[in-house]
Amino acid sequence: MAGHSKWANIQHRKGRQDAKKAKFFTKAAKDIILAAKAGGGNPEDNSALRLAIQKAKQVNLPKDKIENAIKKGTGELAGGDILEITYEGYGPGGVAMMVDVASDNKNRIVAEIRHAFTKHNGNMAETGAVSYMFNNKGVIVFDGEKFTEDDIMEIGLEAGAEDIVAEDGIITVYTEPSDFMPVQQAFTDAEMEFNSAELNQVPENLIAVDAETGKKVMKLYDALEDNDDVQNIYMNADFPEGLFDE
Structure with missing residues (x-):
């Protein structure tokens, strides 16, 4: 999963920007609503709710x-009448994208998502058109300056981690969804602080894009992310080094 670590780093950089936005409160609350709706209001019996509360x-x-x-x-x-929907599409350069939304108005949100794709040189696709390119994984990201790969491997592999990759100054731990919470707990018990821990759709392969195309992809990403109903965006773009430093 060497290429996936670069993907995780991109997601992490975007995540730091997201955290500065007030609407992140709205996203966090919707995550909790959906988790409680699906599995009940007791976090002890509902791992999705535990994760949503943690976030x-x-x-x-x-x-x-x-x-x-x-x-x-x-x-x-x-206020709990919210629908959880995933839309699929292609961005500039043929980049595959999946967009998770939580909305109380399906007709409105599909129109808004379609408009964002169309305006930014992309197009929506049928269900299943791109989802097969992604796998649901637990992704735990550590600062490579605080820990070594050996530090992470010692705890992670014993706890059930699937893969551990060090790249671009970060160390990324991948797990199967069923192993995500136990692996995360193992790091917490070892007092090893992680930068982020989420269940994500990880692309099987990345598509290399040049700087110009990468900027267009990110304009689409930002347009989608600015929608209050959008919870998560996944894509398989391999951006050139330094694109986000400009």
């Missing part, structure tokens, strides 16, 4: 908003 705490979502989001998901409060 919400990382962006300092207030405790009362976390509790209200759980109650919306379980139906104790109004």
